[in-house]
Amino acid sequence: xxxxxxxxxxxxxxxxxxxxxxxxxxxxxxxxxxxxxxxxxxxxxxxxxxxxxxxxxxxxxxxxxxxxxxxxxxxxxxxxxxxxxxxxxxxxxxxxxxxxxxxxxxxxxxxxxxxxxxxxxxxxxxxxxxxxxxxxxxxxxxxxxxxxxxxxxxxxxxxxxxxxxxxxxxxxxxxxxxxxxxxxxxxxxxxxxxxxxxxxxxxxxxxxxxxxxxxxxxxxxxxxxxxxxxxxxxxxxxxxxxxxxxxxxxxxxxxxxxxxxxxxxxxxxxxxxxxxxxxxxxxxxxxxxxxxxxxxxxxxxxxxxxxxxxxxxxxxxxxxxxxxxxxxxxxxxxxxxxxxxxxxxxxxxxxxxxxxxxxxxxxxxxxxxxxx
Numbered sequence: 021x022x023x024x025x026x027x028x029x030x031x032x033x034x035x036x037x038x039x040x041x042x043x044x045x046x047x048x049x050x051x052x053x054x055x056x057x058x059x060x061x062x063x064x065x066x067x068x069x070x071x072x073x074x075x076x077x078x079x080x081x082x083x084x085x086x087x088x089x090x091x092x093x094x095x096x097x098x099x100x101x102x103x104x105x106x107x108x109x110x111x112x113x114x115x116x117x118x119x120x121x122x123x124x125x126x127x128x129x130x131x132x133x134x135x136x137x138x139x140x141x142x143x144x145x146x147x148x149x150x151x152x153x154x155x156x157x158x159x160x161x162x163x164x165x166x167x168x169x170x171x172x173x174x175x176x177x178x179x180x181x182x183x184x185x186x187x188x189x190x191x192x193x194x195x196x197x198x199x200x201x202x203x204x205x206x207x208x209x210x211x212x213x214x215x216x217x218x219x220x221x222x223x224x225x226x227x228x229x230x231x232x233x234x235x236x237x238x239x240x241x242x243x244x245x246x247x248x249x250x251x252x253x254x255x256x257x258x259x260x261x262x263x264x265x266x267x268x269x270x271x272x273x274x275x276x277x278x279x280x281x282x283x284x285x286x287x288x289x290x291x292x293x294x295x296x297x298x299x300x301x302x303x304x305x306x307x308x309x310x311x312x313x314x315x316x317x318x319x320x321x322x323x324x325x326x327x328x329x330x331x332x333x334x335x336x337x338x339x340x341x342x343x344x345x346x347x348x349x350x351x352x353x354x355x356x357x358x359x360x361x362x363x364x365x366x367x368x369x370x371x372x373x374x375x376x377x378x379x380x381x382x383x384x385x386x387x388x389x390x391x392x
Contacts, residue, residue, distance in 0.1 A: 026057040033061075033097060037088040046081035047088060053077070064098040069289035069362075073354045082358070083331070086365035129186075129208035132347065136187070138340035139333050143189030144214075147245030147275060148326040148374045152392075157332045160325075165193045168242055170391045171318070171378055172271050174198040178239040181205070181265060183231050184246025188215025188224070195222040203238070205231055207249075232261055239270050247276040249298050252284060255309035263313040268381055272314065277326070278303060278373040294359050306377065314379035317388035323373035330364035 031041050040048045051057075056076035059067035071077060079085045089095050136144055141161045149160035150167055168190070174180065176199030182191050185204025188211075194200050201223040206212050212228040219226065227234070241262055250258045262272055282302040286295065301309075303319075310316060334357065337344075341353060348356075366372045378388060 026061055027051075027054060030057040030061055033094055034089075036094045037085075037092040039085055039088055047079065047084040049085065050078045050080075051076075060098065064288070065095070066288045066292065068098075069293065069355075069358055072358050073351050075354065083334075083361040083365045083368070086362045087368045090366055090369035090371050129206075130210045133187075133210055133214055134347065135337075135344060138343065139337045141189075143193065144187040145189045145244075146186050148277075148322070149329045149332075150322065151325045151328050152322075157329070157336075160329070161189075162193070165190055166197070167391065168244070168273055168275065168376070169194055169198050171376065172240045172242060172273055174200050174240060176200065179203070179237070181234075181236075181238040181241040183241065183243035183262070184249070185211070185215055185226065186244075187211050188218040188226060190242070190244055191215065191224045191226070192219050192222060195219065195224050200240075203227065203234075203236070205229055205234065232257065234261075234265060236265060237267055238265055239267055241266055241270070241272040242275070243273070244275040245277070247274055248295065248300055251297065252299050252301075252305065255301065255305060256313075259310045259313040263381060266381060270381065271317075272379045274306070274375075274377040274379065276301060276306075276375055276377075278306070278321075278323075278375045280371065280373070290359070293355055300372065303375075306375075310379060314381060315383040316377060317380050317384060318376075318378040318390045320376045320378075320390070320392065321373050322376075323367050323370065326372070326374045327364045327367040330360050330367070334360040334364070 027041065034040065034049070041051055042048070053071075053074075053076035056071045059071045059076070061067075063070070072082075136146065140146060141149075141158045143161060143165075145161040145165070148164070149157060150164035151160045152163065154160035154163050172180075174194060178198075178200045180194060180200045180202045182194075182202055182204040185191050185202075185206050188204060191202040191204045195202050202219075202225070204215055204219075204224060204226045206215065206226070206228060207230060209228060212226050215224075215226040247258070266272055277300050279300045279302055282304050283300070285291075286299050291298070307316065337356060337360065345353070363372075367374075378390075380388070
């Protein structure tokens with residue numbers, strides 16, 4: 021097939037999303053290299069992302085272009101052989117074994133705290149904020165943390181487990197505001213070191229370990245944005261471990277990205293460049309995995325808030341880019357922007373969701389009083 025034919029096919033496909041090649045609208049694609057069309061049509065999402073990283077095309081409002089693509093679902097017509105192969109491997113092998121679980125920490129979370137310090141809020145909370153009554157990222161992240169603590173009914177002196185504690189911001193908040201004792205787990209060496217400094221002097225213990233190796237008993241458990249790294253083959257084990265660690269009268273809160281359909285593999289571009297060995301759960305997959313371990317008390321969705329959170333991270337990252345440029349380089353900037361803006365568009369198109377799920381071991385007598 022000639023390059024002209026590839027461009028013609030791509031142009032026809034994009035017409036379904038009201039996006040044009042070399043058009044004048046902010047969401048139209050500006051082609052810098054005609055090879056871009058062949059990469060997209062032959063390699064699917066991997067070709068889209070890599071060709072953008074290689075500056076073969078640009079778009080003034082990348083988030084709006086991707087929103088139109090995702091909302092019209094024309095992306096589902098692109099080749100999916102790598103996705104099928106990844107799904108087959110996920111069935112045959114477990115890429116999130118206790119040993120392999122550290123890979124995402126090394127590749128994503130350990131790339132440099134300087135990046136996250138400039139992109140995130142002062143507590144460095146790296147999960148969806150709660151914007152209901154907030155106008156700044158700082159206020160929205162504190163509102164999310166307060167929402168978590170209120171849903172769990174934290175009381176002074178409780179022993180609380182934070183699975184996937186990041187840089188320690190949530191553990192710090194819970195210990196300071198609610199007087200609880202927190203044990204935080206992470207598989208990132210950078211995060212563990214920073215969290216220990218952040219929480220110094222507080223009743224907080226930070227551990228560099230996989231959740232499957234932990235022993236002990238806790239009154240409450242929460243996990244904010246970590247379940248996406250658990251992997252489909254380990255969902256049931258995850259809930260079984262949480263149940264083993266939770267007292268009979270305890271509560272658990274799971275804060276996770278979710279998708280509308282049950283898939284078995286990660287997006288190939290995300291897998292290669294952003295989150296290796298990761299997967300997004302569906303509602304059905306979470307419910308099946310939690311069976312026999314927990315009663316689901318409350319299910320709260322606010323996925324539209326992730327669109328706003330990601331756009332704020334994008335703004336902060338680019339505002340501070342001159343301070344990061346020498347360390348990371350232009351190709352990284354394009355990769356990071358593609359990830360942030362495409363992710364925002366996916367939530368905007370309602371293709372991904374954000375859920376907070378409250379679980380109890382045996383069901384709360386009289387019922388759970390939901391908090392919003």
